[in-house]
Amino acid sequence: MSFADLGLSDELLEAVSEAGYTEPTPIQAQAIPAVLMMKDLIGIAQTGTGKTASFVLPMIDVMAAGRRRALMPRSLILEPTRELAAQVAENFEKYGKNHDLKMALLIGGVQMGDQLKALNEGVDVLIATPGRLMDLFERGKIMLNGCELLVIDEADRMLDMGFIPDIEFICDKLPTTRQTMLFSATMPPVIKKLADKFLDNPKQIEVSRAGNTNKDITAFKVLVKPRQKRETLEWMLRNDHVETAIVFSNKKTTVRELNKTLQRNGFKSGEIHGDIDQSTRQQELERFKSGDINILVASDVAARGLDIKGVSHVFNYDTPWHPDDYVHRIGRTGRAGAKGRAFTFVTDADAEAIGNIEKLTGGEIKAFGKDDVRVELKDAPKGKSAKPKPAKSEDAEAKPDREDKPKRARAKKSDDKPRDDRPKKPRADKADKSGDTKPRRKYRDEDSEPVPAGEWNGPKPDFLGVGFD
Numbered sequence: 364m365s366f367a368d369l370g371l372s373d374e375l376l377e378a379v380s381e382a383g384y385t386e387p388t389p390i391q392a393q394a395i396p397a398v399l400m401m402k403d404l405i406g407i408a409q410t411g412t413g414k415t416a417s418f419v420l421p422m423i424d425v426m427a428a429g430r431r432r433a434l435m436p437r438s439l440i441l442e443p444t445r446e447l448a449a450q451v452a453e454n455f456e457k458y459g460k461n462h463d464l465k466m467a468l469l470i471g472g473v474q475m476g477d478q479l480k481a482l483n484e485g486v487d488v489l490i491a492t493p494g495r496l497m498d499l500f501e502r503g504k505i506m507l508n509g510c511e512l513l514v515i516d517e518a519d520r521m522l523d524m525g526f527i528p529d530i531e532f533i534c535d536k537l538p539t540t541r542q543t544m545l546f547s548a549t550m551p552p553v554i555k556k557l558a559d560k561f562l563d564n565p566k567q568i569e570v571s572r573a574g575n576t577n578k579d580i581t582a583f584k585v586l587v588k589p590r591q592k593r594e595t596l597e598w599m600l601r602n603d604h605v606e607t608a609i610v611f612s613n614k615k616t617t618v619r620e621l622n623k624t625l626q627r628n629g630f631k632s633g634e635i636h637g638d639i640d641q642s643t644r645q646q647e648l649e650r651f652k653s654g655d656i657n658i659l660v661a662s663d664v665a666a667r668g669l670d671i672k673g674v675s676h677v678f679n680y681d682t683p684w685h686p687d688d689y690v691h692r693i694g695r696t697g698r699a700g701a702k703g704r705a706f707t708f709v710t711d712a713d714a715e716a717i718g719n720i721e722k723l724t725g726g727e728i729k730a731f732g733k734d735d736v737r738v739e740l741k742d743a744p745k746g747k748s749a750k751p752k753p754a755k756s757e758d759a760e761a762k763p764d765r766e767d768k769p770k771r772a773r774a775k776k777s778d779d780k781p782r783d784d785r786p787k788k789p790r791a792d793k794a795d796k797s798g799d800t801k802p803r804r805k806y807r808d809e810d811s812e813p814v815p816a817g818e819w820n821g822p823k824p825d826f827l828g829v830g831f832d
């Protein structure tokens with residue numbers, strides 16, 4: 364299947380091929396013809412499946428016919444965050460370069476002047492976050508009754524962020540005869556209701572069950588004690604062949620503190636979270652994309668759906684509270700065919716959260732252990748030496764991809780060994796006293812596999828002991 368089979372115009376096909384796409388993704392293949400036929404559409408597909416182009420491309424052709432009018436945008440795309448809105452706008456510019464279409468971006472945190480000016484001159488496509496749009500609407504600066512096409516993108520995220528009432532309000536202001544498309548990674552009941560209310564006989568496309576995570580992502584849980592998290596993260600950042608990583612935390616304060624600590628310890632890191640103003644967020648993102656920094660510490664809101672290519676690692680410094688967030692977070696890596704690794708730090712208090720995640724993703728996530736370590740662990744105690752680690756199959760898959768790419772900014776200090784120079788706390792349940800150096804431990808809940816005896820025989824960073832002692 365090629366893009367040419369989908370009914371898009373020649374101008375558009377040219378722009379697509381210049382963008383470097385050769386084949387439509389499954390959601391694109393199914394959505395594009397339907398949108399061109401002016402059908403309403405529900406698209407359910409996990410993050411990273413190319414949903415943006417699945418509506419942006421046909422929209423450009425649909426919008427090509429018709430005329431703009433001042434203050435009355437002809438189509439509207441709603442995005443939950445400013446970053447996502449900006450990203451969709453970039454897509455529009457890229458694909459719409461051979462069309463005479465005007466686009467405006469209405470997002471909070473930036474000066475309104477230019478946005479209003481654009482609206483006054485008339486726009487074909489308005490890309491907005493609900494907040495800023497409501498604001499302008501209530502001040503009479505915009506009319507929505509000329510809007511014949513509506514896209515509600517990332518609907519499940521809209522729900523998480525409390526935007527559903529705003530969206531209902533906005534939908535009510537649009538003409539009833541219009542084309543509506545709704546995209547979401549998951550379909551919770553509230554979204555289903557929203558779709559029933561505002562979509563007319565929609566074609567439903569589901570490319571892969573919501574909650575399925577990408578096969579190109581190797582995911583692990585890392586069983587840690589809360590106080591080991593930071594040290595564990597730093598060890599992994601230094602030792603897991605990290606090129607670029609996004610580190611997610613559940614709290615803004617943690618994002619801030621963690622970033623400071625990482626910088627202090629020689630890492631090139633930056634941060635994005637909701638308390639940072641728009642232009643700084645954008646700058647941080649640019650620094651990350653350009654390779655100026657290679658670690659981005661982020662909160663969910665700020666990072667949802669961000670399309671950052673070539674992220675080799677995602678770390679969930681905190682187990683996400685909502686299973687959907689897990690899917691979205693780890694979806695930052697393994698994008699568009701590239702391989703990635705995702706690590707989720709799990710403490711005893713996260714038992715329920717990780718359980719829900721595993722339920723959604725349909726299987727237990729492997730606990731990170733000796734066999735998954737990518738470096739040779741040195742300095743074995745009691746004269747034992749760790750064997751050089753044979754390449755694991757997933758490494759073999761993952762590596763060539765990475766090695767092709769130029770090395771991005773790396774941590775200044777990169778000592779290859781775990782920092783075991785400090786005194787270790789004795790562990791109550793240590794099995795050493797029995798003379799057994801390969802202790803085993805049952806992880807806190809029943810459904811976790813106990814680690815087989817004898818699996819661990821070398822020196823290890825403290826955190827690796829958690830799952831094994």
Ligand code: ADP
Nearest residue numbers: 384386387388410411412413414415416670699
């Ligand atoms: P989603 O909205 O489903 O999370 P995006 O639309 O952001 O996904 O696309 C994810 C990534 O895939 C982007 O980097 C995008 O450029 C890329 N992509 C989209 N469509 C294609 C395609 N047909 N071929 C190759 N890459 C694509």
Ligand code: MG
Nearest residue numbers: 414415517668
């Ligand atoms: Mg998207």
